Amino acid sequence: MIDAVSRVRRFNRAVTSEVGALDSSFLGRGRPLGAARVLNAIGRGLADVGELRADLALDSGLASRLLRGLEEEGLVETRPHPDDARRRVARLTPAGEREYRAYESLSDAQAEAILARHPDRAALLAAMDLIASALGRDRIALEEADPRGAAARWCLGEYYAELGRRFERGFDVALSCDPQADDMVRPRGTFLVAMSDGLPVGCAGLKGGGGAVAEVKRLWVAPAARGLGLAKRLMAAVESAARSLGIEVLRLDTNGRALPEALALYRRSGWVEIDRFNDDPYPDAFFEKRL
Amino acid sequence: MIDAVSRVRRFNRAVTSEVGALDSSFLGRGRPLGAARVLNAIGRGLADVGELRADLALDSGLASRLLRGLEEEGLVETRPHPDDARRRVARLTPAGEREYRAYESLSDAQAEAILARHPDRAALLAAMDLIASALGRDRIALEEADPRGAAARWCLGEYYAELGRRFERGFDVALSCDPQADDMVRPRGTFLVAMSDGLPVGCAGLKGGGGAVAEVKRLWVAPAARGLGLAKRLMAAVESAARSLGIEVLRLDTNGRALPEALALYRRSGWVEIDRFNDDPYPDAFFEKRL
DNA sequence: ATGATTGTCTGACTTTAGTCAGATAAATTT
DNA sequence: AAATTTATCTGACTAAAGTCAGACAATCAT
CATH class of the missing domain: 3.40.630.30 (Gcn5-related N-acetyltransferase (GNAT))
Structure with a gap:
C-alpha cells in the first residue's frame, strides 16, 4: 500500500475531494454547472460558438440551449460573425461581465483558503507548479x-x-x-x-x-x-x-x-x-x- | 497572473482536467457514476448503509435505489445489522468483489500512466505526497x-x-x-x-x-x-x-x-x-x- | 406501555445532462 | 445556378441525479 501507484491514487483522492470542491465554485451561484461553464468560457474569451463547443466538448444542441438560457438571463449576447454569417460570436453583456467576475472571485477565494491554512506556502506552491507542469507538459x-x-x-x-x-x-x-x-x-x-x-x-x-x-x-x-x-x-x-x-x-x-x-x-x-x-x-x- | 492564487488555480485546472479523467475510471464499465461510487464505497469497507450515505453525501432515497440496483445485478447483498435491525449492512458478493477489483485495476492503470509519462518520478511523487498531506492534514x-x-x-x-x-x-x-x-x-x-x-x-x-x-x-x-x-x-x-x-x-x-x-x-x-x-x-x- | 426517534425504503416528482434526427440559412464547390 | 458542405438551431427524446413526503419497522426514552 506504499507503492508509487497507491501514492498517486492517494493524491488523486485528496485532490478530488478538496480541489473538486474548489472547482465546484462553478456552483453556489444558483446556476447549473453547464451554464456556469459556458459563461466562464465566454468570459475567458472563447467568443466563437464552435470553438466554445469544442473546448467544453458539448453537443451542438446542448450548447445552443445553454447559450440561449444565458441570453434569456441577459448575461450573453450573440450575433453573426462578420466574415461568415453561419458562425455566431458570443460575448458577455455588462451584467454577464459582473457575473463572470463574481465566479472568478469565488474561485480566487477558494484558492486563497487552501493556501491560507497551510504553513509552508512556498513548498505547497512549488509542488503544485510541478504537478501542473508535469500534467500539462504537452x-x-x-x-x-x-x-x-x-x-x-x-x-x-x-x-x-x-x-x-x-x-x-x-x-x-x-x-x-x-x-x-x-x-x-x-x-x-x-x-x-x-x-x-x-x-x-x-x-x-x-x-x-x-x-x-x-x-x-x-x-x-x-x-x-x-x-x-x-x-x-x-x-x-x-x-x-x-x-x-x-x-x-x-x-x-x-x-x-x-x-x-x-x-x-x-x-x-x-x-x-x-x-x-x-x-x-x-x-x-x-x-x-x-x- | 503569476501570483500565488493564480498558481493554485492553474494547478486546479491541470488536475481537474487530467486527474478528473483519472477519477472517471469509475466510468468505462457500463455503469453510471452513482452505482460505481456505491460499489467502490462498499468495496472499501463502508458496510453500514448510513455510513455509506454520509461518505458519498447521498440522499436516502437515491442511496437505497442505487443499492437495490447493485443487488439486482448480483453484486451486493444487504442484511439487517445484527445489533440493530433498523440499520442495514451491505457487502459484496463474489461477483461484486470481482467487479470491484476490476475498477481498482483500472484506477491503478491510469495512475501508472500518469507516472509513466513523467521523467522524474520521484519528484512527481514527492510533490503529490506533499499536496495530499497538506490537503488532508486534518x-x-x-x-x-x-x-x-x-x-x-x-x-x-x-x-x-x-x-x-x-x-x-x-x-x-x-x-x-x-x-x-x-x-x-x-x-x-x-x-x-x-x-x-x-x-x-x-x-x-x-x-x-x-x-x-x-x-x-x-x-x-x-x-x-x-x-x-x-x-x-x-x-x-x-x-x-x-x-x-x-x-x-x-x-x-x-x-x-x-x-x-x-x-x-x-x-x-x-x-x-x-x-x-x-x-x-x-x-x-x-x-x-x-x- | 406509549410516544418519539431513528434508519431505511417507496413512489412521485424535477432538474440537468446528453443524444439524435431533421430544419435552416449561409458559404463553397462544381 | 445547382448541389454540397458547414455552422447553428429546434424539437422530441432518454438517462441519470437529485428531491421530497410519507410509510414502515425497530429502538429508545419516559
Whole structure:
C-alpha cells in the first residue's frame, strides 16, 4: 500500500475531494454547472460558438440551449460573425461581465483558503507548479514576448535569484553585461517565454547587434518544469528565430561549475567551445554555433 | 497572473482536467457514476448503509435505489445489522468483489500512466505526497502499529535513509543501538505511526524495559508532511501512551548538529538536557522528561 | 406501555445532462 | 445556378441525479 501507484491514487483522492470542491465554485451561484461553464468560457474569451463547443466538448444542441438560457438571463449576447454569417460570436453583456467576475472571485477565494491554512506556502506552491507542469507538459507553448513584459520579468527575476543561490559569491546583475532590452526585440533579436497554462516556466533571449552574429542569453527553466525537455525546445526555437533574422553565428557564455546541466546541453547539441569573447566576471565557458 | 492564487488555480485546472479523467475510471464499465461510487464505497469497507450515505453525501432515497440496483445485478447483498435491525449492512458478493477489483485495476492503470509519462518520478511523487498531506492534514490519524509491520518498516526505512543523508559520515543502523521490536510493543512500550489516507507519514517509538523509565526512539516525519505540527502530536501521543503504561520518566537521545529541528522541539516542550546515558556513537544531546 | 426517534425504503416528482434526427440559412464547390 | 458542405438551431427524446413526503419497522426514552 506504499507503492508509487497507491501514492498517486492517494493524491488523486485528496485532490478530488478538496480541489473538486474548489472547482465546484462553478456552483453556489444558483446556476447549473453547464451554464456556469459556458459563461466562464465566454468570459475567458472563447467568443466563437464552435470553438466554445469544442473546448467544453458539448453537443451542438446542448450548447445552443445553454447559450440561449444565458441570453434569456441577459448575461450573453450573440450575433453573426462578420466574415461568415453561419458562425455566431458570443460575448458577455455588462451584467454577464459582473457575473463572470463574481465566479472568478469565488474561485480566487477558494484558492486563497487552501493556501491560507497551510504553513509552508512556498513548498505547497512549488509542488503544485510541478504537478501542473508535469500534467500539462504537452500544452507548454513557446511564445515570443517583450523582455520588459510581466512574463519575461518574472522569469528573469527567478533566473537571477537562482544564479544568486548557485554562485558561491552570489550574483549581481549590474556586474554582468545585462543585455539591453532593445537588443532582444525584433528586428535585432527576440525573447522567448515558455508558457504553461498562463504560468511562465522558462525563457531564452536572443541578443542581436544588427550584424550576422548574435548571442543567446538568459536560458532558464523553472524548477517545476525541469526534466520535460524544455531547455532543448527553447534552444531550438531560439536557433530558428535566429535563422529567420538572418543571423549566421550564435554565441553564448555560461558557467560550467555552477550550471553543469547547461554545459552538458550545449555540448550535446552541436555547440563548439571557443575562447573567451567578453570580460564578464561570471562565465567560465564560451560556445559558438554556426547556423 | 503569476501570483500565488493564480498558481493554485492553474494547478486546479491541470488536475481537474487530467486527474478528473483519472477519477472517471469509475466510468468505462457500463455503469453510471452513482452505482460505481456505491460499489467502490462498499468495496472499501463502508458496510453500514448510513455510513455509506454520509461518505458519498447521498440522499436516502437515491442511496437505497442505487443499492437495490447493485443487488439486482448480483453484486451486493444487504442484511439487517445484527445489533440493530433498523440499520442495514451491505457487502459484496463474489461477483461484486470481482467487479470491484476490476475498477481498482483500472484506477491503478491510469495512475501508472500518469507516472509513466513523467521523467522524474520521484519528484512527481514527492510533490503529490506533499499536496495530499497538506490537503488532508486534518485527517492524519495516529495509530499504534507493530514496529515490524509494513507501515512501521516503511517509516523506519525512510528515517534511516534520511539520517544517512544528514550525518556527514552516513548512518549505519548496526552501530546504533537498535531497539528490539519487543521493547516497542505493549506492555513494555509502543510504536505509533501517523497515517494520512493510507500513507504512513511519520512515526515514533516508545522503548520500555519493564521498569518506570522508557526511551523515545525513532521520531520521524515525512518531508511531505512537515510543517503540519505532526512531530508535536506524535510526542504528545507517546507521552500519553507512556503514562498509560505506568512510565514515570522518559529519556531520549538525538544529534543536535544534524537534526536541529528535533533539538528545538524537545527544548520548547518541557524536556530537560541531561548527561550522556549511553555510548551510541551518533547522538550528542540527551534529554529527560518526568511525567 | 406509549410516544418519539431513528434508519431505511417507496413512489412521485424535477432538474440537468446528453443524444439524435431533421430544419435552416449561409458559404463553397462544381 | 445547382448541389454540397458547414455552422447553428429546434424539437422530441432518454438517462441519470437529485428531491421530497410519507410509510414502515425497530429502538429508545419516559
